[in-house]
Amino acid sequence: MEKIRFKLKAYDHRVLDRTVASIVEAVKRTGSEIRGPVPLPTKKRRYTVLRSPHINKDSREQFEIRVHVRIIDIISATPETVDSLARLDLAPEVDVEVRSLGK
Structure with missing residues (x-):
C-alpha cells in the first residue's frame, strides 16, 4: 500500500475534467481510497504583440493562455489499482505527472 499523487495540466478544462473522471x-x-480532484488556481500567461513592428506602436494585440491544474491523491494504492491506471487511455492534450509519496 502506497500513496500516489497525480498532477494533471491542460489548456482545455473540459478535456481535463473528462480525464480526471476516468x-x-x-x-x-479497484476499491482504493482517493482524495480529490483538487482544482488548483488557473495560471494565466498574457502576451502583448505589436501588430505592425515598424510603425504604430499604439496598435497592439493581446493573447492569453490559461493552464488548468488538478491534483488527485490515491491513499491506499494496491497492485490492482496500479495495473488499472496503467491500462487507461488518457487524452494526449493532458500532461500527467505521477509521483509516489511512499508509505
Whole structure:
C-alpha cells in the first residue's frame, strides 16, 4: 500500500475534467481510497504583440493562455489499482505527472 499523487495540466478544462473522471472511476472500481480532484488556481500567461513592428506602436494585440491544474491523491494504492491506471487511455492534450509519496 502506497500513496500516489497525480498532477494533471491542460489548456482545455473540459478535456481535463473528462480525464480526471476516468482516473477516479478506475480507482474506485479497484476499491482504493482517493482524495480529490483538487482544482488548483488557473495560471494565466498574457502576451502583448505589436501588430505592425515598424510603425504604430499604439496598435497592439493581446493573447492569453490559461493552464488548468488538478491534483488527485490515491491513499491506499494496491497492485490492482496500479495495473488499472496503467491500462487507461488518457487524452494526449493532458500532461500527467505521477509521483509516489511512499508509505
